[in-house]
Amino acid sequence: MQEWWREFPDARxxxxxxRAGSRxxxxxxxxxxxxxxxxxxxxxxxxxxxVPATTLRAVAAEAGISLGTLHYVFPSKDLLLQSVLTTVxxxxxxxxxxxxxxxxxxxxxxxAGVLNFWNRLVESRLGLQIMQYELATYSLRAEGAGGxxxxxxxxxxxxVTRFCEQAAQAAGERCAVGFDVLGRISLAVVDGLxxxxxxxxxxxxxxxxxxxxxxxxxxxxxxxxxxxxxxxAK
Amino acid sequence: MQEWWREFPDARxxxxxxRAGSRxxxxxxxxxxxxxxxxxxxxxxxxxxxVPATTLRAVAAEAGISLGTLHYVFPSKDLLLQSVLTTVxxxxxxxxxxxxxxxxxxxxxxxAGVLNFWNRLVESRLGLQIMQYELATYSLRAEGAGGxxxxxxxxxxxxVTRFCEQAAQAAGERCAVGFDVLGRISLAVVDGLxxxxxxxxxxxxxxxxxxxxxxxxxxxxxxxxxxxxxxxAK
DNA sequence: TGAGATCTCGGTCGGTTGTCCGACTTTAAA
DNA sequence: TTTAAAGTCGGACAACCGACCGAGATCTCA
Numbered sequence: 001m002q003e004w005w006r007e008f009p010d011a012r013x014x015x016x017x018x019r020a021g022s023r024x025x026x027x028x029x030x031x032x033x034x035x036x037x038x039x040x041x042x043x044x045x046x047x048x049x050x051v052p053a054t055t056l057r058a059v060a061a062e063a064g065i066s067l068g069t070l071h072y073v074f075p076s077k078d079l080l081l082q083s084v085l086t087t088v089x090x091x092x093x094x095x096x097x098x099x100x101x102x103x104x105x106x107x108x109x110x111x112a113g114v115l116n117f118w119n120r121l122v123e124s125r126l127g128l129q130i131m132q133y134e135l136a137t138y139s140l141r142a143e144g145a146g147g148x149x150x151x152x153x154x155x156x157x158x159x160v161t162r163f164c165e166q167a168a169q170a171a172g173e174r175c176a177v178g179f180d181v182l183g184r185i186s187l188a189v190v191d192g193l194x195x196x197x198x199x200x201x202x203x204x205x206x207x208x209x210x211x212x213x214x215x216x217x218x219x220x221x222x223x224x225x226x227x228x229x230x231x232x233a234k
Numbered sequence: 235m236q237e238w239w240r241e242f243p244d245a246r247x248x249x250x251x252x253r254a255g256s257r258x259x260x261x262x263x264x265x266x267x268x269x270x271x272x273x274x275x276x277x278x279x280x281x282x283x284x285v286p287a288t289t290l291r292a293v294a295a296e297a298g299i300s301l302g303t304l305h306y307v308f309p310s311k312d313l314l315l316q317s318v319l320t321t322v323x324x325x326x327x328x329x330x331x332x333x334x335x336x337x338x339x340x341x342x343x344x345x346a347g348v349l350n351f352w353n354r355l356v357e358s359r360l361g362l363q364i365m366q367y368e369l370a371t372y373s374l375r376a377e378g379a380g381g382x383x384x385x386x387x388x389x390x391x392x393x394v395t396r397f398c399e400q401a402a403q404a405a406g407e408r409c410a411v412g413f414d415v416l417g418r419i420s421l422a423v424v425d426g427l428x429x430x431x432x433x434x435x436x437x438x439x440x441x442x443x444x445x446x447x448x449x450x451x452x453x454x455x456x457x458x459x460x461x462x463x464x465x466x467a468k
Numbered sequence: 469t470g471a472g473a474t475c476t477c478g479g480t481c482g483g484t485t486g487t488c489c490g491a492c493t494t495t496a497a498a
Numbered sequence: 499t500t501t502a503a504a505g506t507c508g509g510a511c512a513a514c515c516g517a518c519c520g521a522g523a524t525c526t527c528a
Contacts, residue, residue: 026476028524034475050375052286055515066477068518073475077516130371137368140432141284153433181446188426188447195425196418199370199387212415212454213422220450260506262494268505289485300507302488307505311486 034073035083038063042084047127051081051134078142085135085148088128089155092121096159102167106175106223109167111214114190118210122194123203129194157184168223176222185220189213268307269317272297276318281361285315285368312376319369319382322362323389326355330393336401340409340457343401345448348424352444356428357437363428391418402457410456419454423447 029037041063046054056077060070074080099116102109122129132152139148161183168175175182193213197206263271275297280288290311294304308314333350336343356363366386373382395417402409409416427447431440 026523028475031475050371052372053375056517057515067516068477068479069475071517072477075517130374133367134371136429136433137284137364137371138286140364141287149433153430157430177446181443184430184443185423185427185447185450188430188443189419189423191426191429192422192424193419195367195370196387196391196422198374199383209415209418209422212411213419216419216450216454219453220446260493262505265505290487291485301486302508303506305487306507309487 031073034065034069036087038065038070038073038080039084039087042080043088043128043131046084046131046134047125051131051138056080081135081138082148085132085139085152088132088135089152093155093159095120096163100163102163103170104167105171106164106167106173106221107218109163110186110217110221113163114186114210114214117190118206122197126198126201130198133195153187156187160184160187164221171223172226173223174226176224177220182217182221186217189217265307268299268303270321272299272304272307272314273318273321276314277322277362277365280318280365280368281359285365285372290314312378315369315372316382319366319373319386322366322369323386327389327393329354330397334397336397337404338401339405340398340401340407340455341452343397344420344451344455347397348420348444348448351424352440356431360432360435364432367429387421390421394418394421398455405457406460407457408460411454416451416455420451423451 038059042054042059045058045062049058056070057067059080060067063070070080074083096113096117099120100109101112136149136152139152157180161179164175164182164186165179167173168179190210190213193206193209196209272293276288276293279292279296283292290304291301293314294301297304304314308317330347330351333354334343335346338346370383370386373386391414395413398409398416398420399413401407402413424444424447427440427443430443
């Protein structure tokens with residue numbers, strides 16, 4: 001038998017360099033696992049080159065699969081981007097939840113939470129943050145996917161709001177403004193500082209601004225211990 | 235004579251509505267004027283459909299010129315987008331400067347300035363704001379145009395900083411933090427609230443948050459009248 | 469074991485985009 | 499008036515992208 005594939009060099013199985021006789025079977029993976037593999041590859045590409053410059057071919061190459069397989073798992077580009085956005089949101093939310101201390105009052109939760117977020121998800125993963133703004137604006141323009149940006153900020157604001165609420169309850173404190181307002185404004189100031197940081201990276205200046213912003217947020221919240229903890233319903 | 239242009243509706247000269255017989259000469263415009271005409275059309279298209287979906291053909295159609303003429307004035311798309319970004323920055327800066335009262339102290343300047351900006355450039359021109367975030371991220375990705383996002387935020391921060399400084403000096407006040415910090419954080423919180431507003435438009439909530447944010451900014455600035463105005467250099 | 473479902477691959481196709489060109493028209497300088 | 503420069507136009511072209519297909523390989527379950 002001749003090497004039939006020599007006429008179609010690109011058709012050569014990826015494992016053909018193995019010693020003759022050892023068939024290198026095509027990797028068969030469940031679609032569910034493929035999904036997260038592809039999403040991971042997509043996040044890499046998106047973080048590096050940006051949303052507009054990201055092609056399905058680049059994602060497929062990064063994932064080590066063919067364009068056909070990619071299309072088999074994600075029939076359209078929108079579906080892939082939607083999956084990427086929701087995945088990233090969940091991942092960031094989980095990372096935030098992980099390094100959190102909600103038993104030392106609102107001020108400590110706010111300062112520790114924001115600084116932890118900044119060091120773990122901004123300073124070291126700038127491309128990821130830019131990608132989120134790109135995906136947000138992208139979904140705002142896309143007719144059908146306009147709800148994703150809504151969902152994105154809805155998730156983040158409720159997340160921060162809930163954190164503040166839990167921190168206050170755990171430490172027996174009350175705040176001068178509603179937790180929803182506190183959550184949205186906290187998110188807003190951090191968001192704005194991220195934008196300034198990606199546009200003009202300067203860790204020293206950013207940390208200085210961040211600390212001033214945190215002082216300011218604490219003044220807004222003005223957490224005070226409640227006289228008595230009464231009726232702590234569950 | 236038949237209406238020859240009916241077969242090429244888009245080729246109809248803009249002056250064809252003149253009475254028959256009057257040759258409708260091709261509009262000849264200096265390149266300098268063409269530039270701002272094209273930039274204006276580009277802003278319209280960009281605000282409506284977004285940066286990634288904006289094509290040179292759409293811009294040319296909006297401007298009422300041919301693709302060739304567009305390419306004659308702006309040899310590349312990057313050049314056009316750069317011109318758009320700088321133009322919009324200048325325009326917004328001018329609008330801000332126009333409706334400003336810098337003689338009633340830092341608090342008044344901050345509140346009036348932010349609310350004026352919000353009502354004139356956010357509430358009624360949402361697409362323009364989204365476009366700016368798109369252009370910022372776009373220039374961050376583009377190799378050669380990476381400096382535009384830098385310039386964009388540099389301009390805005392120095393603008394706000396200078397406003398605060400002038401307001402303080404005019405009213406004889408001092409602030410608890412540096413004017414640069416105050417300017418950057420003010421811009422950050424407004425930026426963040428814009429993002430939340432475009433992702434989930436709700437004028438009532440936005441205005442409520444905005445007022446709380448302004449209270450917070452005023453607390454941060456903590457403007458106090460100086461005892462004596464001494465050595466008012468210049 | 470065998471038959472259907474699942475998964476993978478390379479190639480292709482229609483459509484779009486940015487860039488460019490040659491010919492023509494108008495303006496402005498000589 | 500003559501002539502070069504500036505401006506305009508429609509068309510064309512190469513490149514690229516997303517979507518799609520048919521055929522084959524692999525897995526799964528009865």
